[in-house]
Amino acid sequence: MKPILIVEDEAIMRESLQDWLTDGGYEVESASQGDEALKAIEEQDFGLLILDLRLPGTDGLEVLRKARERQPKLNGIIITAYPSVQTAVDAMKEGVIDYLPKPFDLNELEKLISQTLGPVQVEIRPKTVTCVIDDREVEVPQGTTILEAARNIGIDIPTLCHHEKLAPYGACRLCMVEIIRGQRSRLVTSCVYLVEDGLVVKTESEPVVKIRKMLLELMWARAPGVQPLVNYGMRYGISGLETQGNSVLGGASKTKFEVEPTFCILCGLCVRYCAEVKGKNAIGFIGRGTEREVVFFPEIASKECANCKECFAICPTGALPSHYALVETDASK
Amino acid sequence: MGRLNSAAELEKLREEILTKRDPNKPCVTICSGTGCHAYGSEKVAEAFVENIKSNGLQDKVDIRRTGCHGFCEKGTLVVIFPEEICYLRVRPDDIPEIVSTTLIEKKVVDRLLYEDDDGQKITHESEIPFYKHQSRMIFGNNRLIDPTNIEDYIALGGYAALSKALSEMTPEGVMEEVKEANLRGRGGGGFPAGVKWETTRDAPGERKYVIVNADEGDPGAYMDRSLLEGNPHSVLEGLIIGAYAIGSHEGYIYVRQEYPLAVENLNIALKQARELGLLGSDILGSGFNFDVKIHRGAGAFVSGESSALMTAIEGRVGEPRPKYIRTAVSGVWDRPSNLNNVETWANVPLIINNGARWFADIGTEGSKGTKIFSLVGKVKNTGLVEVPMGMTLREVIYDIGGGIPGGKKFKAVQTGGPSGGVIPEKFLDLPVDFDELTKVGSMMGSGGMIVMDEDTCMVDVARYFINFLAGESCGKCVPCREGIHQMLKVLNRICEGESGDEDLELLDEIPEVLGDAALCALGQTACNPVLSTLRYFRDEYEAHIMKRQCPAGVCKALINYYIEPEKCQACMICLRNCPVGAIDGGKNLIHTIDQEKCTKCGTCLEVCPTRFGAVIVLSGVEVPEPVPQGTEVARG
Numbered sequence: 004m005k006p007i008l009i010v011e012d013e014a015i016m017r018e019s020l021q022d023w024l025t026d027g028g029y030e031v032e033s034a035s036q037g038d039e040a041l042k043a044i045e046e047q048d049f050g051l052l053i054l055d056l057r058l059p060g061t062d063g064l065e066v067l068r069k070a071r072e073r074q075p076k077l078n079g080i081i082i083t084a085y086p087s088v089q090t091a092v093d094a095m096k097e098g099v100i101d102y103l104p105k106p107f108d109l110n111e112l113e114k115l116i117s118q119t120l121g122p123v124q125v126e127i128r129p130k131t132v133t134c135v136i137d138d139r140e141v142e143v144p145q146g147t148t149i150l151e152a153a154r155n156i157g158i159d160i161p162t163l164c165h166h167e168k169l170a171p172y173g174a175c176r177l178c179m180v181e182i183i184r185g186q187r188s189r190l191v192t193s194c195v196y197l198v199e200d201g202l203v204v205k206t207e208s209e210p211v212v213k214i215r216k217m218l219l220e221l222m223w224a225r226a227p228g229v230q231p232l233v234n235y236g237m238r239y240g241i242s243g244l245e246t247q248g249n250s251v252l253g254g255a256s257k258t259k260f261e262v263e264p265t266f267c268i269l270c271g272l273c274v275r276y277c278a279e280v281k282g283k284n285a286i287g288f289i290g291r292g293t294e295r296e297v298v299f300f301p302e303i304a305s306k307e308c309a310n311c312k313e314c315f316a317i318c319p320t321g322a323l324p325s326h327y328a329l330v331e332t333d334a335s336k
Numbered sequence: 337m338g339r340l341n342s343a344a345e346l347e348k349l350r351e352e353i354l355t356k357r358d359p360n361k362p363c364v365t366i367c368s369g370t371g372c373h374a375y376g377s378e379k380v381a382e383a384f385v386e387n388i389k390s391n392g393l394q395d396k397v398d399i400r401r402t403g404c405h406g407f408c409e410k411g412t413l414v415v416i417f418p419e420e421i422c423y424l425r426v427r428p429d430d431i432p433e434i435v436s437t438t439l440i441e442k443k444v445v446d447r448l449l450y451e452d453d454d455g456q457k458i459t460h461e462s463e464i465p466f467y468k469h470q471s472r473m474i475f476g477n478n479r480l481i482d483p484t485n486i487e488d489y490i491a492l493g494g495y496a497a498l499s500k501a502l503s504e505m506t507p508e509g510v511m512e513e514v515k516e517a518n519l520r521g522r523g524g525g526g527f528p529a530g531v532k533w534e535t536t537r538d539a540p541g542e543r544k545y546v547i548v549n550a551d552e553g554d555p556g557a558y559m560d561r562s563l564l565e566g567n568p569h570s571v572l573e574g575l576i577i578g579a580y581a582i583g584s585h586e587g588y589i590y591v592r593q594e595y596p597l598a599v600e601n602l603n604i605a606l607k608q609a610r611e612l613g614l615l616g617s618d619i620l621g622s623g624f625n626f627d628v629k630i631h632r633g634a635g636a637f638v639s640g641e642s643s644a645l646m647t648a649i650e651g652r653v654g655e656p657r658p659k660y661i662r663t664a665v666s667g668v669w670d671r672p673s674n675l676n677n678v679e680t681w682a683n684v685p686l687i688i689n690n691g692a693r694w695f696a697d698i699g700t701e702g703s704k705g706t707k708i709f710s711l712v713g714k715v716k717n718t719g720l721v722e723v724p725m726g727m728t729l730r731e732v733i734y735d736i737g738g739g740i741p742g743g744k745k746f747k748a749v750q751t752g753g754p755s756g757g758v759i760p761e762k763f764l765d766l767p768v769d770f771d772e773l774t775k776v777g778s779m780m781g782s783g784g785m786i787v788m789d790e791d792t793c794m795v796d797v798a799r800y801f802i803n804f805l806a807g808e809s810c811g812k813c814v815p816c817r818e819g820i821h822q823m824l825k826v827l828n829r830i831c832e833g834e835s836g837d838e839d840l841e842l843l844d845e846i847p848e849v850l851g852d853a854a855l856c857a858l859g860q861t862a863c864n865p866v867l868s869t870l871r872y873f874r875d876e877y878e879a880h881i882m883k884r885q886c887p888a889g890v891c892k893a894l895i896n897y898y899i900e901p902e903k904c905q906a907c908m909i910c911l912r913n914c915p916v917g918a919i920d921g922g923k924n925l926i927h928t929i930d931q932e933k934c935t936k937c938g939t940c941l942e943v944c945p946t947r948f949g950a951v952i953v954l955s956g957v958e959v960p961e962p963v964p965q966g967t968e969v970a971r972g
């Protein structure tokens with residue numbers, strides 16, 4: 004079955020439609036503008052276009068018209084928040100299958116789609132898989148990560164770059180666990196690796212602990228004393244962090260690596276949160292290797308950040324306010 | 337030329353091209369590859385055009401600009417057919433003489449020929465030792481082809497493999513052939529290409545991609561570049577055949593930003609192939625559709641890693657993705673995507689033309705066919721060499737490379753690029769193939785081969801590669817970004833004489849964590865240069881750390897230059913050349929070096945006449961007290 008292309012400039016509308024249809028078993032692509040849509044159409048054939056009538060630049064009907072120059076039999080459904088008889092007539096003349104005023108019933112839309120594209124063949128009933136984590140059996144829906152499965156049963160795997168709202172990123176490597184399949188064992192990042200039937204997981208085995216300890220020591224050299232590193236550092240006994248009970252002693256012993264602080268561990272939470280949740284891209288990475296750093300992009304940040312600052316709260320090191328201060332001082336100049 | 341609609345029409349075109357061409361007509365081929373271009377090949381070519389015209393020979397002599405022949409250090413290379421007279425280091429001034437002597441009088445210009453160690457002149461390209469011991473299946477056609485003219489490729493049998501695949505073979509048949517040939521990937525890991533193709537073919541999803549990896553980020557490697565620039569159709573033909581076998585209709589060629597000539601020649605090749613119906617819809621009338629886009633990469637080393645490369649094709653920042661599903665199953669836009677190296681693809685037409693058996697007869701048990709290496713470092717002949725798998729390191733370095741220059745001793749050869757390793761002298765007779773190189777702790781990689789002589793410090797070598805990787809790590813994951821950084825600091829301390837015992841421990845601990853914890857293969861293999869130098873040259877590390885000694889006399893902080901009083905002849909050459917005036921002496925006086933002032937530039941060692949050999953490098957020992965100033969040289 005050919006995929007569906009959603010052309011809609013409103014992010015929320017576009018994403019919820021895409022999620023809804025993807026969950027329904029369709030292959031769905033999306034575009035936020037006419038030109039972007041036409042580019043996608045150049046690159047592949049679609050079974051159906053769902054178009055917002057009003058789009059910045061080229062409007063929905065125009066996109067459909069142009070798309071048909073390439074793919075004459077392409078079907079289209081127009082959705083609009085500004086229904087009028089004239090546009091409806093125009094749309095029908097253009098041969099769209101239907102013309103839906105917003106808000107519309109998603110089930111009705113899906114019925115229309117399955118009439119056009121035929122029923123979905125893929126199985127969408129969620130399957131479950133069972134694995135053993137630290138000697139405890141867990142059953143979870145297919146598609147669950149080891150990290151989620153472990154947290155479900157109260158096993159605490161340390162993480163520094165994971166966030167429920169964000170796509171797995173795999174940068175801090177702290178969540179590594181050992182998996183065993185038959186005779187073979189492997190180290191994998193639990194925030195990415197999906198549970199499979201029969202998988203045996205060890206979350207605190209010797210090689211795992213060894214890795215975590217060094218990772219923490221490496222990060223400590225960049226962000227000494229920040230709370231999550233103190234907590235995990237105590238748990239794994241890193242050098243340079245002497246504790247008594249729950250308190251950190253001053254005059255700590257020699258750190259494993261020379262401290263060269265930047266107070267950013269480049270977990271990317273801020274960057275990804277801004278891009279994936281807020282859709283603003285006001286903050287990003289520049290540079291490679293140890294030159295890599297997080298910067299606010301002043302043009303965007305000066306407009307967006309003052310009223311948001313949501314990423315400040317998720318930064319594990321608290322580095323963002325001082326970065327942001329630069330934007331503010333620049334702006335006041 | 338019109339569209340070709342069948343295998344027969346392609347054959348007809350080939351015959352037409354061949355009848356049109358007279359094999360006895362003189363043809364001047366001028367290498368216009370990147371190396372020769374830097375030596376001014378364009379001026380050489382222009383001079384030929386002019387001189388041939390002014391001698392009224394324009395209808396009697398063909399001129400062809402070709403891609404790289406591999407012997408770049410001797411550029412500009414000119415080969416004159418049909419005799420195959422090979423001139424090296426040709427400059428524009430030489431052209432009038434070549435035209436009058438060789439093209440008109442049919443005589444050879446001796447002074448432009450290759451001269452071997454015994455002073456013998458060699459006329460024919462194929463007899464020059466550098467070429468004689470190679471078998472250039474993939475690379476050999478470069479010297480016969482004008483890469484901007486598809487007719488040259490077709491004349492040599494080009495696209496016959498594609499036409500055979502489409503008209504006589506099923507996709508499964510093509511795949512079986514490649515599997516049976518046991519073609520292994522030339523870009524890094526040596527993964528069997530046929531197996532990867534099958535994975536992509538069998539993966540669910542209708543849209544699949546085939547991709548050429550032409551990112552080539554290893555420092556000093558340029559075989560992929562030379563192939564793409566010099567014979568783009570061979571790569572393209574392989575790709576189309578692969579697409580047919582896999583059931584893909586869209587391809588990408590991911591080319592490094594720094595390779596504009598490759599992009600230019602590829603664009604021309606794509607256009608010409610489309611015009612002939614060798615690319616696009618209904619290829620050669622078979623009903624098979626396939627087309628290709630060129631994607632220009634940003635040029636970071638890590639962009640060549642498969643998941644990073646695919647992310648970049650999607651238009652995002654080319655960083656590795658943390659996925660546990662193979663790109664062959666879920667790659668570009670989560671669709672099955674088969675990625676192979678330039679050279680891997682270029683092998684495919686050969687296999688289809690000659691059959692899997694023929695191919696599998698070349699090479700060793702586990703590694704079939706040939707491999708192109710970039711042979712550099714301390715060898716007499718450097719350049720691109722193509723040899724059958726299984727040739728020994730000794731043959732490559734001594735027979736083709738001509739051995740170590742300057743009467744020095746061989747110490748080690750580094751293979752496999754930044755993630756590879758060094759191989760010491762005791763393995764010189766090792767047959768070069770994927771598995772043997774891995775066994776001794778190195779790897780094939782994409783085919784880098786750096787020869788090192790006795791004056792090379794192995795700690796310094798490890799430091800060079802780690803420093804390279806420190807700049808190339810994308811910086812996304814902690815173990816790679818911070819681990820390499822710490823590793824570099826350890827190596828710097830060792831080379832600068834500031835290391836302690838804990839550094840020896842770190843040399844073992846950091847690689848272990850990096851190997852297991854890094855997100856992508858760059859980080860996972862980043863410590864190989866350290867591990868392999870440690871494996872064979874641990875004593876050098878220990879000398880640096882424990883004795884503050886650099887046995888090869890390379891690490892500046894650990895050495896001193898010293899003039900041996902009994903050897904100094906008071907020639908005053910070093911005194912005049914020392915840039916900081918650190919040498920005391922005078923007429924008839926024994927010269928001495930003021931160690932406080934000396935910046936260790938090494939000039940004195942270089943300029944002291946060899947017959948005196950008075951300047952030496954000391955390391956790990958006290959510098960002897962200088963003779964009192966004003967001591968005269970005792971002349972016997």
Ligand SMILES: Cc1cc2nc3c(=O)[nH]c(=O)nc-3n(C[C@H](O)[C@H](O)[C@H](O)COP(=O)(O)O)c2cc1C
Nearest residue numbers: 521522523524549551552553640642676677680857
């Ligand atoms: C850091 C890194 C850089 C790489 N660079 C290249 C490259 O420049 N060219 C290449 O063909 N493969 C490169 N590879 C290997 C690719 O990931 C991939 O394995 C290869 O292109 C597959 O093709 P093959 O099987 O034909 O060798 C690189 C791998 C890593 C980890």
Ligand code: SF4
Nearest residue numbers: 267268270271273318
């Ligand atoms: S600023 Fe904070 S949230 Fe952003 S990458 Fe650095 S440590 Fe992570």
Ligand code: SF4
Nearest residue numbers: 810812813816856859
């Ligand atoms: S291993 Fe290095 S290059 Fe690979 S993702 Fe991590 S930081 Fe980037």
Ligand code: SF4
Nearest residue numbers: 914934935937938940
């Ligand atoms: S090494 Fe350089 S600075 Fe030192 S004495 Fe020799 S020439 Fe002078």
Ligand code: FES
Nearest residue numbers: 173175176178194
């Ligand atoms: S939480 Fe899994 S890599 Fe950071």
Ligand code: FES
Nearest residue numbers: 369371372404408
């Ligand atoms: S560029 Fe001329 S031989 Fe390589």
